[in-house]
Amino acid sequence: MTLVPPPFSLADVPHSPGCYLYKDSTGRIIYVGKAKDLRKRVSSYFQKRDHDPKTQKLVQTIADMEYIVTGTDEEAYLLEDSLIKRHHPKYNIDLRDAKSYAYIELTKEAFPRITIARKAKGAGQFFGPFVSGKERDYVLTVVKKTFRLRSCKSMPRNHRACLRFHIGNCTGPCAGHVTAEGYALQCSQAEAVLKGKTAELVSSLTAEMNRYAESMEFEAAMRCRDVITAVTHLASRQYVSRQKDYDEDVIHFIVSEGAVxxxxxxVYKGTLGGREEFIFEESDGFFEEFLVQFYSDHPAPREVIVPEAVDEGLALYLGSVAKRKVVVTVPKIGEKAKLLELAKKNIETVHFGDEIRVEELRKALHLADAPRVIECFDISHLSGTDTVASMVQFRNGRPDKKNYRRFRIKTVDGIDDFSSMAEVVRRRYSRLVSEEKELPDLILIDGGKGQLSSAKRVLDELEVDVPVISLAKSEEEVFVSGVPFPLPFGKKTRANMYLQEIRDEAHRFAVTYNRLLRKKRVCG
Structure with missing residues (x-):
């Protein structure tokens, strides 16, 4: 298969979880996919050579692409499911007969049991949907074990406690080892966790643990401690389990340099289903004016979630247009506030992603000025032969390919990355200095402390006063000259991921040149 260049800029696609929607020349959505990293996943369609026939045809049909950033991988699963069911894309598997995502159910019984339900129907309480069987089973296991709820389908007639009671995973209501009130408390605590309302539960459990510890009831205190640990861990995992019987619109905006x-x-019955973007000039009262115009052409849902208060009469107007009550909500906490943040995150990613990551890098490195121009070096060879170096330049958060450079190492024999790095840095910046050309705001070296020291020594000799750092591949650790330990920001931060993107591009450029030289040498 011949590699097909994408009909859009891959530089516009972020390294974020979310969904991508491929469109044909008519603008029709022909494929919906999900990804942990949108840039990597979308790039793979146009870089692989071994696609199956169906995917080959899809790639040849793609004319445009839209993406929606989500907060977590789990949100991407739910969004993909919603978009496929809404648009029925040609190249997706037909899911009309597929089962929906499963729920966790607390049954309505004197002593409720916790179980899995395929549909949210019946008298019990349902939590979900969960995006995968693995995720659902994990939550079920932890909640069932933590709060010691029964899972047996029927209470045993002989009232003999089962093995789960004897190993401490159930309080044994079947054998009368717990009162109805005590078991109801277990269920209410489990319910709070499944709904995501963990802060008050952790607070009360902490107070209870302290009381047990003061009275020297250490076994009970340890039990509280274990529950707190499990609850806190579950609270850190987001499941997007919003069940609604009505639709919502979530609207956010950012004003920058006179533009909105x-x-x-x-949001369709609790699941994110799509988005619309607008850009217009800022003016007094622009937000309320937008709402009036937008909902004069679009049916208003039952609830509109917005970031700031609007005139009370606007909700009445929307209700009169929709011919039913419309609520305009300004949430401060909870699920609706998270949806607002997700909308804002998409605006930032789509329109300000490059600026944000440059600023995040400035903060992480404690630089006085934003590193708008970054140059990165990488060394590539095969067992010490055909040693080459690459230099890539990123400007304002994006690759500036016209300023890429590649070098054949001339003064080093065999495997010596330190000397090779010193040579290429000297060649690059001695020329810029002699020609009095612009220097970068930041220099990035692919490697650890050794490569960094080699580059810094050359820069000092040339009296080039530019910050220089290195990025070590093993743990994506960032080093600066003179500091023996890596800087304290993680590899999943926006700043570090930006450095990884630059480093990966330098590595790709170097490897490509090394392969070219080897091919010329072998083929003559």
Missing amino acids: FLMVFH
């Missing part, structure tokens, strides 16, 4: 960047998220 606004996004509308459409």
